[in-house]
Amino acid sequence: MSVITQKKSIPNGVMLNAYPDSIGHNLHDIVSMLQLPEFKNTFSLFYVLPTFFNSDLDRGFSIVNYDINEELVSKQDIEALKELNIQLKFDIVLNHLSVASPQFKDLIANGDQSKFKDFFIDWNEFWKGNGTLGEDGIIVPKKEYLDKLFMRKSGLPILKIVFPDGQERPYWNTFYQKITFQKTNSADLAAIPTMNPEKSAIICEKINSAIEANEDVQTLDLGFGNEINTEVVKIVNSKREYLGQMDVNANSPLVWEFYEDVLAKVASYGGQILRLDAFAYLHKAIGESNFFNKPGTWDYLARINEIAQRNNLKLLPEIHAEYGLHLHDEVAKEGYAIYDFFLPGLCIHAIEKGTNKALITWAKEIVAKGLKTVNMLGCHDGIPVLDLKGKEVDGVYQKGLLEDAEIEELMNLIIDRGGLVKNLYGADGKKISYYQVNATYFSALGENEQKLSLARAIQLFMPGIPQIWYLDIFAGANDYVGVEKAGKDGHKEINRTTLSVADIKAGLQKEVVLKQLDMLRLRNTSKAFSGSLEFGDASENELNLIWRNENELAQLKGNLTTHEFTIQYTDSGELKNL
Numbered sequence: 001m002s003v004i005t006q007k008k009s010i011p012n013g014v015m016l017n018a019y020p021d022s023i024g025h026n027l028h029d030i031v032s033m034l035q036l037p038e039f040k041n042t043f044s045l046f047y048v049l050p051t052f053f054n055s056d057l058d059r060g061f062s063i064v065n066y067d068i069n070e071e072l073v074s075k076q077d078i079e080a081l082k083e084l085n086i087q088l089k090f091d092i093v094l095n096h097l098s099v100a101s102p103q104f105k106d107l108i109a110n111g112d113q114s115k116f117k118d119f120f121i122d123w124n125e126f127w128k129g130n131g132t133l134g135e136d137g138i139i140v141p142k143k144e145y146l147d148k149l150f151m152r153k154s155g156l157p158i159l160k161i162v163f164p165d166g167q168e169r170p171y172w173n174t175f176y177q178k179i180t181f182q183k184t185n186s187a188d189l190a191a192i193p194t195m196n197p198e199k200s201a202i203i204c205e206k207i208n209s210a211i212e213a214n215e216d217v218q219t220l221d222l223g224f225g226n227e228i229n230t231e232v233v234k235i236v237n238s239k240r241e242y243l244g245q246m247d248v249n250a251n252s253p254l255v256w257e258f259y260e261d262v263l264a265k266v267a268s269y270g271g272q273i274l275r276l277d278a279f280a281y282l283h284k285a286i287g288e289s290n291f292f293n294k295p296g297t298w299d300y301l302a303r304i305n306e307i308a309q310r311n312n313l314k315l316l317p318e319i320h321a322e323y324g325l326h327l328h329d330e331v332a333k334e335g336y337a338i339y340d341f342f343l344p345g346l347c348i349h350a351i352e353k354g355t356n357k358a359l360i361t362w363a364k365e366i367v368a369k370g371l372k373t374v375n376m377l378g379c380h381d382g383i384p385v386l387d388l389k390g391k392e393v394d395g396v397y398q399k400g401l402l403e404d405a406e407i408e409e410l411m412n413l414i415i416d417r418g419g420l421v422k423n424l425y426g427a428d429g430k431k432i433s434y435y436q437v438n439a440t441y442f443s444a445l446g447e448n449e450q451k452l453s454l455a456r457a458i459q460l461f462m463p464g465i466p467q468i469w470y471l472d473i474f475a476g477a478n479d480y481v482g483v484e485k486a487g488k489d490g491h492k493e494i495n496r497t498t499l500s501v502a503d504i505k506a507g508l509q510k511e512v513v514l515k516q517l518d519m520l521r522l523r524n525t526s527k528a529f530s531g532s533l534e535f536g537d538a539s540e541n542e543l544n545l546i547w548r549n550e551n552e553l554a555q556l557k558g559n560l561t562t563h564e565f566t567i568q569y570t571d572s573g574e575l576k577n578l
Contacts, residue, residue, distance in 0.1 A: 010273060010314055010337055010374065010465050011087060013044025014524040017379060018470040019051050019059065020072040024501050027052075027077040030470075032501075034084055038508050042520040046081060047089040047275070047467060049380055055098065058176055059380070059496065061091070061277060062098040062245045066262045068269065078270055089273035089316070090266045092259075094304070095281040096175060096245040099159070103258075104246055111163035118252045121172035121284070123158045130286050138170045150281075150291040157290075159244050162237045168218070174281055174290070176489070177244035181217060183208045184236055192231045199224060203232055250282050250300060260307055267311040274308060276301075276317045292319065292327060298334070305336075316374060320384055324391030324398035332371050340366070340375035340464050342401055345385045347377065347455050348444055349402060349410055354541045354561040358401050359458070363545075366463045367533055373464030377455055378472045378495060382436025383419070383444060385411050411437055414444045418478045420491040438491045440471060443478040449512040450563045456516050457565050460523040461545040461556040463533055471497055473516055474507040518578055519567065526569055528554040 016034075020027040027048070033039060050060035054069050068075075081088065097103060103116040111117075124139045131141040138158065140146065151157060152174055159173040184207045186200040203222050210217045217236050222229050248255050266274065283296035301317065308315050316337050321327040328338050342362055350359040366373060388407055390400035402410070415421065419439035437444075445451040452475055459466050482493035499507075507513045523529055531549025536557075538544040543558040543565075551573050558565035567578040 012530050014520050015045035015467040016043045017047045017467050019049045022470050023499050026072045031077050031080045041525050046086050050091045056100050063093050064098045064100045066265050087272040088270050090271045091275045091277045093277045095278040096247050099242040099244045119254050120246050121249045123170040123172050148289045172247040173244055174247050175245040180241045181211045182239040188235050263307045263311045274313045280319050322389040322391040323400045337372040340373040341384045341387045343375045344383045345388050347458050351451050374467050375464040376467040378441035378469035382438040384436050414439050438494050440476045440495045442475045453515050454563045454565050457556050475512050526554050528552040
């Protein structure tokens with residue numbers, strides 16, 4: 001039996017994870033749920049997703065500004081959470097801002113005269129002298145540079161915007177983007193000197209048909225000469241609307257002033273922990289990858305940490321990468337807590353294959369290295385199965401936590417059970433791999449309540465701070481109606497079902513819900529979990545995890561074949577069964 005002590009800097013309690021409106025209609029309904037006797041002492045932390053702030057798409061991760069979204073959140077709600085002794089964790093989306101942000105709207109309105117001209121990244125300015133200007137007015141980087149870019153969508157990561165002088169400029173846009181045009185009518189064209197009703201009707205028909213067919217209205221030949229064409233395009237562009245998440249330019253002093261303001265603001269809301277979303281994409285340099293290039297990313301992270309310390313905020317950098325790349329080790333060595341994105345897949349693998357090998361290997365590694373982790377089963381994103389892979393580094397293959405064949409089998413299992421997939425792309429626009437599998441954790445486990453209960457027990461006995469997705473507590477199944485309602489790119493809605501107050505009431509009658517709440521309460525209140533983790537004797541298809549702190553103890557014994565398990569713990573020295 002081995003004993004290793006782990007140190008933690010984030011408060012050692014259980015963390016709820018939800019949107020402000022995941023339960024009922026707003027944060028007040030979540031507060032009301034947490035005030036129920038069944039939820040007493042179950043949570044010490046609450047990771048509130050970023051619709052807490054003003055945002056416009058990607059369910060909060062396209063920030064307009066960091067003011068409180070008063071449709072969903074009130075100061076009274078925040079105060080009520082404080083009275084429940086629940087600390088708050090927020091997001092700052094370092095890499096990008098919404099096109100609806102004041103900064104980007106100012107850029108569109110004022111063009112080269114905008115105060116925020118350099119707040120975002122002009123693609124052509126960035127690559128000037130390092131690529132070829134195409135007929136479409138966009139520089140294509142040299143192949144040796146382009147091949148290093150990490151793409152989150154097909155095509156170049158740009159959004160073309162129209163400046164007040166009519167010029168189109170491409171701006172760096174790693175994530176989501178969309179351009180829509182409002183339809184044109186005769187009244188819009190009335191100011192053109194040579195326009196008449198007959199011409200107007202023909203032009204409106206051509207323009208509106210192109211909009212409906214999603215064709216490029218900029219290159220349409222309207223049939224009435226270049227002068228009218230130019231005037232009409234200006235009018236059409238004036239009715240152009242953007243959606244998107246625009247990459248900010250971290251070389252701009254204004255961006256760092258913005259970060260200063262944001263961190264002070266979230267601290268004023270009672271934030272204690274700050275998750276850094278998409279931080280690995282922030283540093284960009286010619287000839288380097290646009291994902292976690294070094295040393296630039298470390299320099300930025302250190303600067304953010306200085307601001308965080310001035311505001312008494314603890315940072316939690318969010319990074320998805322293959323285990324074999326060992327980026328998680330690099331982040332941890334810098335003294336940061338890290339997300340344990342490996343546990344979700346390892347837990348399903350252990351339960352479905354009846355083996356503890358990979359799971360226990362990772363658990364022992366966490367404590368041996370003294371890694372400070374936040375773990376999870378489900379979350380607002382997908383199940384990050386590919387994080388378990390190995391990776392070739394400097395010509396040497398570094399093994400993953402699972403073999404590639406095991407990972408593929410795991411992915412196919414979740415997909416066969418109704419999961420959806422998100423893809424990653426190469427610089428040529430071709431898909432290079434899946435990114436995540438989107439499913440509820442309950443559905444990924446075949447909607448088996450005993451498996452879900454065992455998975456929760458495993459999570460709570462793993463080293464690290466357990467983060468709990470609200471839907472998993474209530475054994476939520478895949479939400480295909482939500483996906484269909486969300487439309488294109490709505491795959492993540494499969495795991496974001498809004499639960500009504502009636503759903504909560506009904507859920508609290510179910511054994512799988514009450515059993516989880518009992519386990520959460522134990523993990524949240526027992527002093528044993530602030531001590532040392534022992535790996536007791538167990539066969540390959542069994543688990544024997546023991547937390548011990550002075551005279552307090554908590555022990556999980558589980559069978560990965562039958563999925564039965566028991567939990568024993570001490571209460572003031574008296575041994576009890578949960």
